[in-house]
Amino acid sequence: MTAVSPDARLPGLHAEAGDPHSRLARALADLEGAGWGLLCSGQAALAQQLAALLGPGTLRVDARLSVSREVFAAAGLALATPDADWRGARAVWLLEPDERAIKRAKRAEVPIIVDATLAPGGGWLERGAALIVYRDGATLSGFGDVSLSALFGHGEAPPRRAPAPSDLSLAMVLRDLATLPLRLARAARTTAALLERFGGAAQAAGPTALLLSPDSAADTHQPVGGVLAAAHNVGAGTLITPGVQGAEAVLALLRGDQPQERTDERPANPAPTDARTAERTPAAQPPLAEPAVPRREEPRPPSAEPEPEASLAYVPEIIFSDSMPQPGRREEVQAEEPPAVQEAPSEAPRREAEAHRDERRSERTGRQEGSRREAEQRDPPAETPAADQASPEPAQAAEVPAPSEPVSPEPAQPDIALTPDLPPAAGTDPTEGLSDEQRATYNRLRDWRNAEAKRQEISRFIIASNATLAEIARSAPSDETQLRKVRGMGPERVRKYGAAILGTVQAD
Known part of the structure; x- marks a missing residue:
């Protein structure tokens, strides 16, 4: 008996002693209120374990679940939809069954398998389910790089008939389970907010997922159930999970926006962080000095202030790694680089020519500035303080980089116009008004x-x-x-x- 609740135990599970396989299986079984838990190496292993437990035959599967027919057919289970008669099926595999579905399964004398992949810890065994399954480990770990599935039930544990997950997969899941309760809570809040916003255009697919009309969004590379917002087209429509990114990420998926890659203004070869490293790698430094030349040549208005936007960086709400880049530190390093550069002998003539060219440009700029001031002194009526104060603003605005312009209007865009193709609400007649x-x-x-x-x-x-x-x-x-x-x-x-x-x- 554990001293804490199953969900409160997860953050410290990776630090407990004992066999990692047994620790993870027991902790997840406690989370589901099950008597036993079997961890498998993936969906193929899960199919083998279910076939050994249920026997060959027909398995009726919810259309909202992504299950491979070929994989289960190889294990001896033929997948079919739950629309037809349930009698004679080996089991019915459902996502979030309601009371009516549970009663129907009892009348047909068919066991119910509840899919808790996207929302672990639902307590379905106490509500009438015979088995609980996890099809993959994306929700447990937050990412799609873990090959793991799981099966839970009451009574005596069945013998293992399928391969177990690798030690690496177990270690990654044990590490990432620490944030599972927080990730599920945030995903559930975002899902509820999106359901209220979309109204009848979306249906709930459990507490952490939405079901929209088919082709509402393209399939994403990241798996559903992970930390990133993801979409996957299944038989019943488009399944979307918000992850921990929030509602705006889901709206971006529906708009078809491409994810913006973070681009740091630095060369392919990073600059050394100390003088000793700079001395050891002199050949990698000359390209860094070239972007600084036009910045010195272009005169800035006296009232121009440094751009605050250049120092801003996205700060995530939950940090999953301690190796995030530090923009402030990078700017300091770049500022100290020019004095530390050890020039190669072959570069000296070119640098000297550039210095002379910079001096000539500075002289021309000084002569132009002196002519302008003399003209202003000869023409006193042209003094318009308000205009002079406002004149640097267009020049300053022209110097602001344009890529930041399209990002700011995004929140002001109108709501997404979804095209739902879900069953109409009760009491409505779609044929009303037809000739x-x-x-x-x-x-x-x-x-x-x-x-x-x-x-x-x-x-x-x-x-x-x-x-x-x-x-x-x-x-x-x-x-x-x-x-x-x-x-x-x-x-x-x-x-x-x-x-x-x-x-x-x-x-x-």
């Missing part, structure tokens, strides 16, 4: 949609919702260009079903 001819087209589209869904063994709303079919019937598109303008018809859906939809619309 007899449009209603006939709608009926043909609906019959085609239902037959196609049955053929693929997927949900009808994955192909198109009733509201989308009604809009197609109302607009009667004649080509794919017009079909893309219909609300709910994304590029991927038009590519898959565009020809069939247009043929159904134009049928007599």
Whole structure:
């Protein structure tokens, strides 16, 4: 019996003594309220363990889960959607089942497997689930570089039939579990705020994920459930997890914004931090002196002040590494570099020529400045203090680098106009207002949609919702260009079903 609650134990789990495999399995089992926990090396190992536990047969899986049919078929389990009759299936694998689903499973005498990959610690075994699974370790570690899956249940632990995760994966998960409660809490707050903002255009996929219409966002390289905002298109739509980045990162995914890479104004070869290193690497220093030449040549107005924006840097709310670059330290090093540079003998003539050229430019600048002042003294009526004070501002504004301009207006952009294709709310009739001819087209589209869904063994709303079919019937598109303008018809859906939809619309 542990002296602290399971979630409070996680921050110090990496420092406990004992076998790391047993420590992690026992801690996660306590978190789920399970009697046992088995850690596997990935989704293929999880399929082997489930097949050994349930036996070969049909496994009905929630369309919101990303599960490989090929991997489970190789283990002897055929995956199917939960839309059909549950009787005869080996189990039903669901994400956040409600009370109605739990009662349906009891009537069909089918065990329920709850997927807690994105939200560990839900206590599903006490609410009627037979097993709990983690498909991957992205949520546990925060990143996608861990190959791990897990299975939990009550009673006596079954024998291991699949490979265990590597020692490296265990060490990484034990290290990153310290921040799991904080990451889950922040992701849940952001998800709740986004659900309130999007209204009926989004559905909750657990406390830390959103389900939007298909093709709402492109798949991201980072996995869902990690510290970064991520999107993945699954059978039921687009699954999005905010991670710890906040709502703005999710909105950027929906807008299709490319992630901005941090660019530090420094050469490929970093400058040495002390004089001894500079003496050892003289060849790497000359390129650093060239950018400083135009800065010395260009005269600045007397009232110009140093730009405060140049010293600003993004400071994350949670720091996951102590090796973040320090802009202030880098500026100090660059400021001290020119005196410490040990010039090569071959560079001396070139440096001397540059010095003479700088002196000639400075003389020309001084003569121009003296002429301007003499002209001002000869023409007293031209003195306009307000204008003189305002004149340096355009010059100063012109010197501000332009790349920072597009970033500032981002928060002022209008809300994202989502194109939901989820089941309509109860009590609404999407065919209201259709003419007899449009209603006939709608009926043909609906019959085609239902037959196609049955053929693929997927949900009808994955192909198109009733509201989308009604809009197609109302607009009667004649080509794919017009079909893309219909609300709910994304590029991927038009590519898959565009020809069939247009043929159904134009049928007599």
